Structures are given as C-alpha cells and as structure tokens.
Amino acid sequence: MDRAAESPDTFDLTVIGGGLAGSEAAWQAAEAGCRVRLVEMKPRRFSPAHKSPFLGELVCSNSLRSDAPDSAVGLLKEELRRAGSLVMAAADRTRVPAGKALAVDRNRFAAEITAALEAHPRVEIVRDEATALPDTGWVIVATGPLTSDALAAELRARIGTGYLHFYDAIAPIVLGESLDRTVVFAASRYQEGGGDYLNCPMDEAAYRRFVEALLAAEKVPLRDFERAAYFEGCLPIEVMAERGPETLRFGPMKPVGLVDPRTGRTPHAVVQLRREDLEGTLWNMVGFQTKLKWHEQERVFRMIPGLERAEFVRLGSIHRNTFVCAPRVLTPALRLRADPRIFLAGQLSGVEGYVESTAMGLLAGRNAARLARGLPGL
Ligand SMILES: Cc1cc2nc3c(=O)[nH]c(=O)nc-3n(C[C@H](O)[C@H](O)[C@H](O)COP(=O)(O)OP(=O)(O)OC[C@H]3O[C@@H](n4cnc5c(N)ncnc54)[C@H](O)[C@@H]3O)c2cc1C
Known part of the structure; x- marks a missing residue:
C-alpha cells in the first residue's frame, strides 16, 4: 500500500501492523468511537518469524508469562484487563493450564482477536504492506521488531540518527x-x-x-x-x-x-x-x-x-529487532517528536515482550482516538 491508496475521508486513524500492539490500538480507538483503518501485510507478505494469517499472532512462545499480581507483568495484565484490553480478554478465554503463567492456545487466541476486529463496525482491515507513512491524518505505527524493510527505511529517514536497530541473537x-x-x-x-x-x-x-x-x-x-x-x-x-x-x-x-x-x-x-x-x-x-x-x-x-x-x-542465528531510542525519538505519549501526528506502539516503541507491546498499543490507541475526536491528548 503506498500513499496514493489513501482515502482519509473515510477513517479517522490508520493503524499500521496488526500484531499485538496494532490490534489492541485499533480496538481501543474503535471502541472510543473512531473509524479505524488497520493495515496488515499478512498473508500477502510474512516476516521471517510470522506464519499465521491471523491478527495478534504470537511469534514464539505461547506464554504471556506470569499472571501473579505480585509480579510486574502480572500487574500489567490486571491493569490491561481493567482497561478493557481486547488482547487480554482473548488470552483469558483461550488460556491453557500453565501454573502461575498465562499461556494460551495460540491459534484460538489469534482467531478471537481477528474475529473481534473483523466484526467491529468501525474497523476496516486492509491486507497489504504499508511501504510509506501516510502524509495526512492520525497514524499509529505498530509494525513490530520485524517491520518490513521499506517502512523501516522510511521511518529511519523520518527520524534520523535517533532511530536504532539492533539484533536478537539465538545460540x-x-x-x-x-x-x-x-x-x-x-x-x-x-x-x-x-x-x-x-x-x-x-x-x-x-x-x-x-x-x-x-x-x-x-x-x-x-x-x-x-x-x-x-x-x-x-x-x-x-x-x-x-x-x-x-x-x-x-x-x-x-x-x-x-x-x-x-x-x-x-x-x-x-x-x-x-x-x-x-x-x-x-x-x-x-x-x-x-x-x-x-x-x-x-x-x-x-x-x-x-x-x-x-x-x-x-x-544459531541473529535476526533484526527494530526499535527506536524512545527517549530521544518519542514524546511521553508515544508521538514522534519529528511528526507528532504519528504514534509508535509495541516493540517498535522500545519495549520488549507480548504484554508490554499490548500495553503500548492500548495507550497509543486511546490517545490517538482522543486527538482524532478533538479532545486534548493524554
Ligand atoms: C523471533 C521473535 C520471538 C519473540 N518471542 C517472544 C516471546 O516468546 N515472548 C515475548 O513476550 N516476546 C517475544 N518477542 C518479542 C515481542 O514482544 C513480540 O515480537 C511482540 O509480538 C511484539 O508485538 P508488536 O505488536 O510490537 O509486533 P508484532 O506482534 O510483530 O506485530 C507486527 C505486525 O506488523 C506487521 N507488519 C510489519 N511490517 C508491516 C508493514 N510494512 N505493513 C503492514 N504490516 C506490517 C507484521 O506482519 C505483524 O503482524 C519475540 C520477538 C521475535 C522477533
């Protein structure tokens, strides 16, 4: 999908990337009353780690780690539940026994997220690769650690030297x-x-x-x-x-x-x-x-x-893990300092992990929805 394919009159917000962060962001914004266009490149194009056509795919482990409220990640889950998280609701409905951890049946989990977004009257899902950032309108980029090359190059050009990408290593x-x-x-x-x-x-x-x-x-x-x-x-x-x-x-x-x-x-x-x-x-x-x-x-x-x-x-292997240097590149509300109508969410924004990425999606989705509806940003 290139810039020419945009039709900003029909939606208030574009979310690029339908992983954990993008799915959560799209859901939150739609629930807040925004018309959302969610752009996901699968199944036309898969990153080296993604295999399923569903939105909200877990790329590796099926565990969302501890569910104990006295652990940081357990507490974050509880906060997400109370904030109406789509991802957490799907996780709770599809959980499998795993002691103190919240592990899920990955296919049912992703299928639930996909079905919920497909059924939402204010969400339009476009199955195409975004190769450029839209020139107008509110945008959330949640394309994850394996953001496709063209979009990664555009992001880097947009934010310059503060943009980093490192590697994850497997022994x-x-x-x-x-x-x-x-x-x-x-x-x-x-x-x-x-x-x-x-x-x-x-x-x-x-x-x-x-x-x-x-x-x-x-x-x-x-x-x-x-x-x-x-x-x-x-x-x-x-x-x-x-x-x-x-x-x-x-x-x-x-x-x-x-x-x-x-x-x-x-x-x-x-x-x-x-x-x-x-x-x-x-x-x-x-x-x-x-x-x-x-x-x-x-x-x-x-x-x-x-x-x-x-x-x-x-x-052994080493794969790309794309993310930005958040303190330099983003405002505390996850907006690009270089272009504040663009939010980053998920692992791209500098966090690591399924639950953490989801939480960034929730924040960006809610905040973008407020701005799109003329309310002050959080
Ligand atoms: C190999 C690997 C294993 C990992 N294992 C774990 C783990 O076990 N546990 C854990 O907690 N975290 C893990 N992580 C870290 C990370 O938390 C997850 O990758 C998490 O899914 C990030 O969420 P996200 O929404 O930011 O990105 P993703 O879930 O990766 O979602 C990004 C989405 O954007 C799409 N996309 C990319 N580029 C474009 C484009 N140009 N146009 C349209 N769509 C695009 C992708 O197809 C994808 O659907 C792993 C990361 C990697 C790379």
Missing part, C-alpha cells in the same frame, strides 16, 4: 545424548551453583584451530539495510574472534574458575553448555550466537572437544 542447542561425556565435565564457575553447566575443555592447539576455522567459515551476509552496529553485549562469536585471537578466551570461552577434574587444571579455553530443560536432554551453547551458515556451524562446532558427534536441534 545453538545440542542434544544431551550426543555429547561425549568422557570429555565434557559438569561444573559451575568458581563452584557456585553446583555442577549446573557442562564444560567442553580446550587445550591451546585446539583453541587456535577452532578460532582459525571460525574466521574462515562462510557467514550469512548482512543485507545493506541491516548494516548497523551489533549490540556490544551480544556479539556474534565470529565478530568477537575478528577482534583478536585472544578475544574469545576472555569472552564466552573464558576458562577462569573452572577446573577439569580429569587433569586437575584449568583448561586453556572452555565452551559452556547450559541446561535447556530440567531433564538435561537439551543444552544451549552459552554465548554462541552466530551468523555462520548452518552447515558451517555443524562443521566448526563439531571441532569442539566433546561435540564431535553433536546433534544440533537448533542452530
């Missing part, structure tokens, strides 16, 4: 039964917490070979648009290795505080594995987020002592 997971237990040893650093981690010890020669292989391995190239700084606290291991031969040994492969019981000595370097499940069937390679191609990950990581026959149930 590989190996199957416990594929580890060589005659090599790996259980221990926690400085013996704190018992033997919670498994450790793959490396001598100096093995470490050097590993770093060389890592540097030479094929990587997934970044697209031009993605060329931005990585988050320093979460660098891909190959980027760390490029900084110097010893960098990994002082980073995720540091051996300090670990003694190999078979030698009685601290290894030259260590790869730590952290439990993914209570049974210890799955182990996460700590700090091993990477942009290596998948077949290269298998080849290079099997050079690690103890992982020679490792079976990987998940390989």
Whole structure:
C-alpha cells in the first residue's frame, strides 16, 4: 500500500501492523468511537518469524508469562484487563493450564482477536504492506521488531540518527545424548551453583584451530539495510574472534574458575553448555550466537572437544529487532517528536515482550482516538 491508496475521508486513524500492539490500538480507538483503518501485510507478505494469517499472532512462545499480581507483568495484565484490553480478554478465554503463567492456545487466541476486529463496525482491515507513512491524518505505527524493510527505511529517514536497530541473537542447542561425556565435565564457575553447566575443555592447539576455522567459515551476509552496529553485549562469536585471537578466551570461552577434574587444571579455553530443560536432554551453547551458515556451524562446532558427534536441534542465528531510542525519538505519549501526528506502539516503541507491546498499543490507541475526536491528548 503506498500513499496514493489513501482515502482519509473515510477513517479517522490508520493503524499500521496488526500484531499485538496494532490490534489492541485499533480496538481501543474503535471502541472510543473512531473509524479505524488497520493495515496488515499478512498473508500477502510474512516476516521471517510470522506464519499465521491471523491478527495478534504470537511469534514464539505461547506464554504471556506470569499472571501473579505480585509480579510486574502480572500487574500489567490486571491493569490491561481493567482497561478493557481486547488482547487480554482473548488470552483469558483461550488460556491453557500453565501454573502461575498465562499461556494460551495460540491459534484460538489469534482467531478471537481477528474475529473481534473483523466484526467491529468501525474497523476496516486492509491486507497489504504499508511501504510509506501516510502524509495526512492520525497514524499509529505498530509494525513490530520485524517491520518490513521499506517502512523501516522510511521511518529511519523520518527520524534520523535517533532511530536504532539492533539484533536478537539465538545460540545453538545440542542434544544431551550426543555429547561425549568422557570429555565434557559438569561444573559451575568458581563452584557456585553446583555442577549446573557442562564444560567442553580446550587445550591451546585446539583453541587456535577452532578460532582459525571460525574466521574462515562462510557467514550469512548482512543485507545493506541491516548494516548497523551489533549490540556490544551480544556479539556474534565470529565478530568477537575478528577482534583478536585472544578475544574469545576472555569472552564466552573464558576458562577462569573452572577446573577439569580429569587433569586437575584449568583448561586453556572452555565452551559452556547450559541446561535447556530440567531433564538435561537439551543444552544451549552459552554465548554462541552466530551468523555462520548452518552447515558451517555443524562443521566448526563439531571441532569442539566433546561435540564431535553433536546433534544440533537448533542452530544459531541473529535476526533484526527494530526499535527506536524512545527517549530521544518519542514524546511521553508515544508521538514522534519529528511528526507528532504519528504514534509508535509495541516493540517498535522500545519495549520488549507480548504484554508490554499490548500495553503500548492500548495507550497509543486511546490517545490517538482522543486527538482524532478533538479532545486534548493524554
Ligand atoms: C523471533 C521473535 C520471538 C519473540 N518471542 C517472544 C516471546 O516468546 N515472548 C515475548 O513476550 N516476546 C517475544 N518477542 C518479542 C515481542 O514482544 C513480540 O515480537 C511482540 O509480538 C511484539 O508485538 P508488536 O505488536 O510490537 O509486533 P508484532 O506482534 O510483530 O506485530 C507486527 C505486525 O506488523 C506487521 N507488519 C510489519 N511490517 C508491516 C508493514 N510494512 N505493513 C503492514 N504490516 C506490517 C507484521 O506482519 C505483524 O503482524 C519475540 C520477538 C521475535 C522477533
């Protein structure tokens, strides 16, 4: 959808993105009396994480985390319920047993949100990608961490240097039964917490070979648009290795505080594995987020002592996570300082998480509706 497709006489507010924040924003504004146009690019176009044509899709876990009112996220849920949240109502109706957490049947949850918005007399849903920001009218942009490239470029041009995008990193997971237990040893650093981690010890020669292989391995190239700084606290291991031969040994492969019981000595370097499940069937390679191609990950990581026959149930990756530097770019009411008729909501506005994104949608939707109806903004 480009600018030419607009017809602002027929609606008061455009919401771009029908995820958690956009669905909530559209609902709140429509309930407040606004005519809302909700623009969602699915199913014409899917981000790398979205799979379902429904609005309000949960991209990963089906848990909205704790429902206990003495936790921050539980309290936020209760506030959302009392404020008439569409997303929370759908979550409560589709919940599945999960202890203190609020987990949902993801398909029924998203289907309920979609049906409610489709049935709303003041909501028009347009299934198309927004490639530009509308030139007129009130707008809420809630296109999430995987905002499509064209719109992300337009946003960046609109707000300039204060606009950031970083990356979320995923480390590989190996199957416990594929580890060589005659090599790996259980221990926690400085013996704190018992033997919670498994450790793959490396001598100096093995470490050097590993770093060389890592540097030479094929990587997934970044697209031009993605060329931005990585988050320093979460660098891909190959980027760390490029900084110097010893960098990994002082980073995720540091051996300090670990003694190999078979030698009685601290290894030259260590790869730590952290439990993914209570049974210890799955182990996460700590700090091993990477942009290596998948077949290269298998080849290079099997050079690690103890992982020679490792079976990987998940390989590492790094994906874009688009959001703005809110204190610089947004007013406290989530309006762009550079163009106050445009609101940002959801993860794009700098929060993280399903419930937090929903809450930002509720705030933006209510506030935009007030302004659209000539009332003072909140
Ligand atoms: C891979 C991944 C896993 C995550 N896992 C979790 C988790 O387990 N738990 C958790 O609490 N949080 C998780 N998050 C973080 C985040 O809270 C969620 O992504 C959350 O869904 C964000 O809500 P949102 O409404 O801002 O964006 P989204 O829910 O992503 O919704 C954005 C919508 O905008 C649409 N869109 C994008 N660009 C355009 C465009 N140009 N035109 C029209 N439509 C467009 C998309 O198709 C999508 O429907 C995860 C994030 C990612 C990327």
